[in-house]
Amino acid sequence: MTVSYNQSVATSRPWTFLALIFRWRGSVWKAIWIQYSVWLGLYFLVSAIYRFILQDYQRLIFVKLVDYTSARLSYVPLDWILGFFIAGVLRRFWYLYDIIGFIDNIACSTATYIRGDSERAKQYRRNIIRYCELTQVLIFRDLSMKARKRFPTLDTVAAAGFMMPHEKANFDQIQYNYNKYFLPFNWAWALVYNARKEGLIEGDYYVTVISEDIKKFRTGLAWVCNYDWVPLPIIYPTIVCLAVHMYFFVCIMARQYVTGAENDPNMIDLVFPFMTSIQFVFYMGWLKVGEGLLNPWGEDDDDFETNMLIDRNLAMGLKIVDEGYDKTPRLEKDAFWD
Amino acid sequence: MTVSYNQSVATSRPWTFLALIFRWRGSVWKAIWIQYSVWLGLYFLVSAIYRFILQDYQRLIFVKLVDYTSARLSYVPLDWILGFFIAGVLRRFWYLYDIIGFIDNIACSTATYIRGDSERAKQYRRNIIRYCELTQVLIFRDLSMKARKRFPTLDTVAAAGFMMPHEKANFDQIQYNYNKYFLPFNWAWALVYNARKEGLIEGDYYVTVISEDIKKFRTGLAWVCNYDWVPLPIIYPTIVCLAVHMYFFVCIMARQYVTGAENDPNMIDLVFPFMTSIQFVFYMGWLKVGEGLLNPWGEDDDDFETNMLIDRNLAMGLKIVDEGYDKTPRLEKDAFWD
Amino acid sequence: MTVSYNQSVATSRPWTFLALIFRWRGSVWKAIWIQYSVWLGLYFLVSAIYRFILQDYQRLIFVKLVDYTSARLSYVPLDWILGFFIAGVLRRFWYLYDIIGFIDNIACSTATYIRGDSERAKQYRRNIIRYCELTQVLIFRDLSMKARKRFPTLDTVAAAGFMMPHEKANFDQIQYNYNKYFLPFNWAWALVYNARKEGLIEGDYYVTVISEDIKKFRTGLAWVCNYDWVPLPIIYPTIVCLAVHMYFFVCIMARQYVTGAENDPNMIDLVFPFMTSIQFVFYMGWLKVGEGLLNPWGEDDDDFETNMLIDRNLAMGLKIVDEGYDKTPRLEKDAFWD
């Protein structure tokens, strides 16, 4: 959620995207440097063994091994499996983002339909927002490492102001062996209903408009949890990951420079595996795209900024219901009036 | 539905996904070990025949057969057909999960709009939930092996409390040669309508809000059945499966080590088919992803946990309508009030 | 719609999908056996000509022809075009199935909102269902071979009870050079409106709920017709089909065993083209998947069971409005009441 680069690529110039390469945060370099180092170390180790340790007759076997593996590398179908895997994961990533929960619509409906300048009306408006946001905090605590670190216990949630002491008492009172995410939403709906009873909402239909906005927010968050419960079958990411790692593991042998190899008799000894390194960057980087998208609730550079979203939602929601209510400028003829 | 690994892959580190490889439950190893064992056995059998039994002139023919098959392996287009097949099946899997039926929205609407602390009001709320859940049980019994084992007969459903005796009598009374899934939903709608008549619901529009939530739940479950009625045309999974198995069946011959083979004269005799084994794991594992996703109603590790969903829905639904009704904390100024 | 195999593949075991191969109905074998026989006949004919009829100098030319064709087979891009074609066709198939029309929601709304135990109320409810189903019959007659055979004329539709004589008179009275599918729907809407006028529906909003359900059913059926009017551009299936057939036509020559061929000097003479047969099954079977999905209104094993759907809709719809109205079990405390 954080590594933003839209500004720098808005207008496409020859160097636009190339410039992205020299960043570190969220970059492919940061994502793969450990793996690349390990791989390169192993490559040079094997290379050194061949060059300095092996006897001639051993070298012959080594050369045959290189031939054998290098001719069979194509058995591992990296392109296909990565392409389809990432297309599938990308779709899921955008879907999760779509339902992650932005509170604005609830706030706007509340500000429009719950009337009154009294303190009580204001409390109604603010509490509806706060209760919705409270559930988002509770759910993010269970999903996101970042949110969990910020709110290790329910007390910290209360201390941060998302929950009042008497609300927490109410919340703790319910004993139940499933999650209690639903409770604050029920409070919010009840507030909406009561506001109608007290005449702060002036029509039955308006009640359902606000309720529908809350329901949409709730349903989105519920599906965020549901998708956490049923992930992509574990085999799929496993074999994709295995394929890429196995491919480069075999490359350690298959891409060695040897004299007398069948496949490439005229080969030049560059010592450093330039082309295989390029290949490593691409495939491993592509895999990292998939890994990053598969579970965006962690602490990667590109994972959802759950804490930032929580703060934004609360601040924005309260601001909208406070400032957005009934402060319309007076009606005047506009500049284009004829 | 069960093999959850999101926690372990939340933050992408070099070893994150590799660690998944060492699990057993839901893993590729568990999925393919039988097939791999059979395949390896056949491979070594053929290998032994070549090495120890065949005469020289027979070996010449054997070598030609190896050449023949190995040159024609590429006729079988595994990558393409697996990639597109699994993309199509994956889309269907997520769709089925989307409509599998979570009862929360019905419960929330019921708790908000059916008013009253009387026992009768509470019965209304609880029964609406129970009737909806009852249909889910009835449908899951017909689709899911797990649910069928738990509820072999209608009596077991009644005994588990999803159905009261007088309700079962009512249910059994209807003679009909199609399914009777619709009945409990009709009960639920009638309850909603009656609640309005008795004044427990205070507006006509609220009736339709609850009814729409029930309808959405019903429609989802109906489509779960419809998709069971019209599966993917049987040819598609058949030829995908056939392609993968036929490919590796041919590999038993084509990947044998022989001396004097045309395609790979300098080949080294490793006895064990390392690279083909890697290939076997990938393709067969990929196929298993597809097979697992194609029908998620069985007893595979990654199939839907229908029984768990039934229990959760009933418990959660009843809790919401009991605890979620009118227990809102009193209104107070929140911590951010200025 | 008919070849159901979900039960047998619910739980993925090694032999699960392989078992599907031994079926006949809806199978790849049934789909391709004619084409395969013709192809094999031609193959052996050409083979026999080469072996028994051609003179030596003719054989030289034959060998060159085999070389020529076999080296150019890759010009025909089967994988790509089949993969994308079937993905596109599959999406359209599911979409058609989504809108094909299940009457349940109309029946449930009708049963809930049209009140009264009188014969007239019952007639209202039953006729709304029947009129909706009547249109489905009329549309299926024009699209589906199966439905057309069952209902060759409008009289057969009336005779089957979908239409009463006085309704048919009303229907025939309208002269018009486009289709008259809309008429029964207009009857249904008018019935809903009249039921409100007579007080059988107790709120304006309820009228629109039923009307929307009917509209959704109507819109789905209208789009079934629209998609029949504008199919996939004919070039697309044509060239896909042509590509597959042309490929195997060329194979008749290219895959012959000849001595002295450039590409495969050491080839062994198996007489029977094993590997090409496997390839034939896969590609032709894959093509058959596409052909079957492209127009699911015919009489293939996997085409929509339109007649079964019509019967089900009528029976289910009438049952729901009869049995689903106001037969709710009396309210009691449930088993989980505490």
Added chain:
Amino acid sequence: MTVSYNQSVATSRPWTFLALIFRWRGSVWKAIWIQYSVWLGLYFLVSAIYRFILQDYQRLIFVKLVDYTSARLSYVPLDWILGFFIAGVLRRFWYLYDIIGFIDNIACSTATYIRGDSERAKQYRRNIIRYCELTQVLIFRDLSMKARKRFPTLDTVAAAGFMMPHEKANFDQIQYNYNKYFLPFNWAWALVYNARKEGLIEGDYYVTVISEDIKKFRTGLAWVCNYDWVPLPIIYPTIVCLAVHMYFFVCIMARQYVTGAENDPNMIDLVFPFMTSIQFVFYMGWLKVGEGLLNPWGEDDDDFETNMLIDRNLAMGLKIVDEGYDKTPRLEKDAFWD
């Protein structure tokens, strides 16, 4: 919209799709015959130059050129770019068709909710339909060649009866430098509103139901225009088209029969480029699928039949509001009554 072939492919038989090949209208043959003739002409021209004009030393260079180009043909990635391009374009084509505007739902709502047998009520119903259809005519005139030819000026639209003289006066009166598509829709909405005022519509909510149907029709047509304003970035179709044409342009040289070519020493001289012709048909035909789908507003065989749709919409719409209003058959017991 016109080349219908569903009837002939409803049931999949071996010869089903092959039969499509022998059509001319909308066929691949019609689409590519000019390009193929030009290409073949150039091919034979170059062939003749090589065979009859070039000197020996020139032939050597020619052969090297053939080798050079034929070894590099694979640089041009036809499969990939065509596959993804056509998948993207196909999605857009179906989307455009979805929103192209069928007037039936507006007509059905109007017939149901605008009551009264008076001439005035009938005028209301008919004019609402006509105004909606008028906008479709105005928009199709700007998009579709076919519609533009039929209605070259606004006067022809009026003359065809879509617009009355006093309406045209009203329309022309507004001076404005953007399009005026919105105007007839505003007339339609105003009619709906007035009908309510005059009591022809009996409930506020019914007003919004008709209005929503008109709005959906309008929004669809607006997006048809929006997608005309922002097409696929021009580079995409350009490079796809360029790739295919460049490929076959290079083939003119690369696929020549020459003696002494590196890549194919034993080649036979067939004079006519059979296999390349097959390839030409497939790739160029595939490209034509994409070109046809990219802009379906022209006069190709497979483009939208805008004029037919306009006529159908007007006739169907007027028929529905005339015949669909209040001509319901009298209620009777149906044939399945028990």
Added chain:
Amino acid sequence: MTVSYNQSVATSRPWTFLALIFRWRGSVWKAIWIQYSVWLGLYFLVSAIYRFILQDYQRLIFVKLVDYTSARLSYVPLDWILGFFIAGVLRRFWYLYDIIGFIDNIACSTATYIRGDSERAKQYRRNIIRYCELTQVLIFRDLSMKARKRFPTLDTVAAAGFMMPHEKANFDQIQYNYNKYFLPFNWAWALVYNARKEGLIEGDYYVTVISEDIKKFRTGLAWVCNYDWVPLPIIYPTIVCLAVHMYFFVCIMARQYVTGAENDPNMIDLVFPFMTSIQFVFYMGWLKVGEGLLNPWGEDDDDFETNMLIDRNLAMGLKIVDEGYDKTPRLEKDAFWD
């Protein structure tokens, strides 16, 4: 948004798309000419070094380098990664365009449901439009370079008439460290609500219809911002871009003409790299499609014309609410009346 070519490709003729090649604006030539020039310069530089500077023994190494790189070019998987990348980006592009905000529906609802010819009613209608459009201006200023250049400060927005001075005062008064996009929408909703209070809107339900249209517009714009906040993970475009550039960088060496190269002994020296240039145009052009689509808020030829959209929305919106209100032609019998 600007390079329109639909007219020229409406009807598919052989030369239709080829003609697009000779355009400059938005063309592939304009997109890649700088990069191609640089690449060609480097290619000739290396070529010249080989031909004129290197000694014989150095040339041998050079030849081996050419062999080495040219045999390993296939390590970089351009086709796959570009195909899937652009398919994913294209989907996102259309989605952004779908939600970019066309004001027509708001204007139509406002013109229909806010009644009255008084100046005050007209002010209501015009101000609702203007406030919605104001937010679009504020958001586009933050996203789009073009809009930012046109409206560098809030004062320029006010000066352009989108904001009245007393509204700007109201706007500036709110101190807040998140964006204030919500404010004008709240004004608009409050206007709608007040219009009801003053009796200009004649039904509660009509209020919600207008409000929903505004909410849809607001939600679309909010998601435009949200997608700016969370772009595609930076790794994905980076590695795609890197892959293409690295490929052609390696080509500078790998595609050199050298004598004695392993892979292509008979190669002819064309000096100019024809085929590689073709390849450059395709791949780099394909990449440019992706870059252009990835962020359409810049100043590329194919980026969204934000300023044009702002002007259109304001002009069209005001025109609709002024001219679209209650200027319906009088009811008459239409031309098809029988």
